[in-house]
Amino acid sequence: xxxxxxxxxxxxxxxxxxxxxxxxxxxxxxxxxxxxxxxxxxxxxxxxxxxxxxxxxxxxxxxxxxxxxxxxxxxxxxxxxxxxxxxxxxxxxxxxxxxxxxxxxxxxxxx
Amino acid sequence: xxxxxxxxxxxxxxxxxxxxxxxxxxxxxxxxxxxxxxxxxxxxxxxxxxxxxxxxxxxxxxxxxxxxxxxxxxxxxxxxxxxxxxxxxxxxxxxxxxxxxxxxxxxxxxxxx
Numbered sequence: 001x002x003x004x005x006x007x008x009x010x011x012x013x014x015x016x017x018x019x020x021x022x023x024x025x026x027x028x029x030x031x032x033x034x035x036x037x038x039x040x041x042x043x044x045x046x047x048x049x050x051x052x053x054x055x056x057x058x059x060x061x062x063x064x065x066x067x068x069x070x071x072x073x074x075x076x077x078x079x080x081x082x083x084x085x086x087x088x089x090x091x092x093x094x095x096x097x098x099x100x101x102x103x104x105x106x107x108x109x110x111x
Numbered sequence: 112x113x114x115x116x117x118x119x120x121x122x123x124x125x126x127x128x129x130x131x132x133x134x135x136x137x138x139x140x141x142x143x144x145x146x147x148x149x150x151x152x153x154x155x156x157x158x159x160x161x162x163x164x165x166x167x168x169x170x171x172x173x174x175x176x177x178x179x180x181x182x183x184x185x186x187x188x189x190x191x192x193x194x195x196x197x198x199x200x201x202x203x204x205x206x207x208x209x210x211x212x213x214x215x216x217x218x219x220x221x222x223x224x
Contacts, residue, residue, distance in 0.1 A: 043200065
C-alpha cells in the first residue's frame, strides 16, 4: 500500500453538475495516473503526470474531463458537466520502482 | 501501441485445484509484466510481477511464466482457496515508454468450496 488517498470515496450527483475527484499520493512518487473502471470497458488510463506535468492525456474521453496536479502531493480530476455515462470507479495510482500502486478509488454515480 | 489480450474472461475451479490465466502482448519491447488481484469493491493490488529477463517467478502458491518468443505470460495459482476468488488483471509495460501499463480485460475467478 503506497498510501494513496482518494476523496470522496463515493459521490452521487445529478447530470449536469460539476464533479471533482481528489488524489493525495504519498510523496516520493514522480508519476501519477488516473484510471476509470467500468464493467464494459475495464480499466482505462485517462491521463498521467510526471513531476506534476501531464505527459499523456490521450485517454481523456472528452473536453468535459480535465485533470490537474498543482504540486507533488495533490491531483484533481474534474468532470464538467457530468453525464450518466460517466458513472464508474475512478482510481488514482502512483508508480513505484516498476509497478503501480492504486488508491482505494472513488465510486461516481451520475443520475 | 501495445495490445494485451487475456483469457479466459471467467474461470471456475474446485477448491484445491489449480487455475491458469493467460495473457498475450503485441509489443516485443515490453519488459515488465505485473499481475493484479481485485476483490469486489476493492482496489487492484499487485500479487506478482516478472521482468523480461526472467522466465519464471514463484511466490508460494502463485507463479508467473513468461515466453518472450511467443509473447505470452501466464498466472498459475495452485491449491486454490475460496479467498482466491477475485478478478485478476495482467498488464504489460512497453520498454519504449517505461511508464504506462496496458491492462488485459480481466479474469473473474471463482473457487468453489
